[in-house]
Amino acid sequence: xxxFCNHGYFKFLPTAIGEIAKxxxxxxxxxxxxxxxxxxxxxxxAPDYSVLTKPYLGVPAIKTYADERPWEIMRQNKTVFxxxxxxxxxxxxxxxxxxxxxxxxxxxxxKNLYVPGSFTSEWKQITxxxxxxxxxxxxxxxxxIFYE
Amino acid sequence: MSxxxxxxxxxxxxxxxxxxxxxxxxxxxxxxxSTGFAIMDKDKVWYQGKTYEDLVAMITSLNSMITKISTVLxxxxxxxxxxxxxxxxxxxxENTTFLASKDLLR
Numbered sequence: 001x002x003x004f005c006n007h008g009y010f011k012f013l014p015t016a017i018g019e020i021a022k023x024x025x026x027x028x029x030x031x032x033x034x035x036x037x038x039x040x041x042x043x044x045x046a047p048d049y050s051v052l053t054k055p056y057l058g059v060p061a062i063k064t065y066a067d068e069r070p071w072e073i074m075r076q077n078k079t080v081f082x083x084x085x086x087x088x089x090x091x092x093x094x095x096x097x098x099x100x101x102x103x104x105x106x107x108x109x110x111k112n113l114y115v116p117g118s119f120t121s122e123w124k125q126i127t128x129x130x131x132x133x134x135x136x137x138x139x140x141x142x143x144x145i146f147y148e
Numbered sequence: 149m150s151x152x153x154x155x156x157x158x159x160x161x162x163x164x165x166x167x168x169x170x171x172x173x174x175x176x177x178x179x180x181x182s183t184g185f186a187i188m189d190k191d192k193v194w195y196q197g198k199t200y201e202d203l204v205a206m207i208t209s210l211n212s213m214i215t216k217i218s219t220v221l222x223x224x225x226x227x228x229x230x231x232x233x234x235x236x237x238x239x240x241x242e243n244t245t246f247l248a249s250k251d252l253l254r
Contacts, residue, residue, distance in 0.1 A: 048151055049151050049153065049188050051164045051165050051167045051169065052167060052168075052169070052170070053167050054164075054165050054166075054167045063191065064164070064169050064171075064188070064191065064193060065188075065190060065191050066150070066151040066188030066189060066190060067190060068149050068151075076191070
């Protein structure tokens, strides 16, 4: 299954039938369908605009911004979805360390789905990533990591 | 893609969901309080107030003025020869039609 984390907004794209159900069962997540992908229930109804000082997904917006892509609104408001807590947080509130180490010559892999906003061992703050989830060994293979 | 939302404008300040929007460009006059629409596109906001409320207020005010004028004309004409009675009556009819137009705005 492909996983895209774009400025703290998650998209899950299953490559075979049943993958979403298996993932939900294995990790007790609540992925639901939205447009042509799946995402966390909390992100499903993300509004397509934010207004300065008004809550956007529970966090006071720092910018008035309209875009049909909720990840762009989250980027403008500097927020990410913390899937461990099930809430949106300002990216500056994330202090987690990830175990990301880029293996040679291939991809970095982990047993964990990184929380966007967490830091690498080089103290780079992760804002997004592209990832492949392997159901055979429950590994997350990170093909691209994006930083602040 | 642009997004249209209901907005308000009071004293030149546009609000969306009750929160003021500092950089909104007001397309209408924006002096009187109004409810209208804000068009949002990325970080740009344009506000357009509903102008029919201005028209309704103007029609009501003009109707009142015309009523007063026709009353004065009736009393003045009656004191003279009364030869303008038909014209004054027509003015009253037209004024009634004018007042009704506020309920037929497109």
